[in-house]
Amino acid sequence: LTAGDEPAIERLIKETEKTISVAKQIFPVDSTILEAEASFCNLISDEPRAFEALKKAFSTNKRSPYIALRLAAMYAQTSSIEKAIDVIKEALDLNNSDKDLNFKLAMLLSEQTKSNLSEIRHYLRRSFTHGDNRYEAQFWYARCSFLMNEMAEAMAIFKNLNSLNINIALKRDPIGQVYRESGELEEFQGAITKIELSYAFLLRDGTADDIFIYRYHSHACDLSDLHVGNRVAFNLAFTYRGPIAMNLRRL
Secondary structure, eight states: OOSOOHHHHHHHHHHHHHHHHHHHHHSTTOHHHHHHHHHHHHHHHTOHHHHHHHHHHHHHOTTOHHHHHHHHHHHHHTTOHHHHHHHHHHHHHHOTTOHHHHHHHHHHHHTSTTOOHHHHHHHHHTTOOTTSSOHHHHHHHHHHHHHTTOHHHHHHHHHHHHTSOOOHHHHHSOBOOOBOTTSSBOEEEEEEEEEOSSEEEEEETTTOOEEEEETTSOOSSOGGGOOTTOEEEEEEEEETTEEEEEEEEEO
16 A cells, blocks of 8 residues: 555455455454454555555456455445445446355345345345355345245254354344334334243244243343243344344333
């Protein structure tokens, strides 16, 4: 960057972006990888020549997925989500089978106020193949499928993710909470079906699917005060094991 060598900047950005993209799919919450990506983002963002080199590189070679990914990330960082989406779509037009581009487009589309789950699921499905190690893509696809009531497919993927020898935080800590278009957490209702010492299950209204409850997550009531059949309201999140109820409160 100091030398202003644009071909070298382009090459190094591609190499770094590829390494980060591959690593994040396999180890989605690894602190070392996330810190490295944050440092990379700051380095590029603080140097105008890097942004200009990226834009120039993309204009001359829109087939390169990693230039498109980083340029889109920079646009998204400045809240220019539409520009970020346009960049990825242009790159996908020339390379529509690229898994990283499909995954990035799905995640960018999910940031829009009025997101289309069917469209997001379409791109997520193209972002991995069954049996590969693109675990982050598989997780978000399973989440999206669950929200679209494609329960069998969603739970099959969650079952596979749960069997993997991966970071225990992915299996324990909730992510991917469900929000309304207004930005508030979506509230669901259901009835308690099973209670054990450290966990419980409920049956969600409307879809009749089993939702796991972990005692030590944030709740507005104590599981020990609940009984089978009690009506509850809750927010919905996900782990790599499947859907999980958060902020449980008795009705």
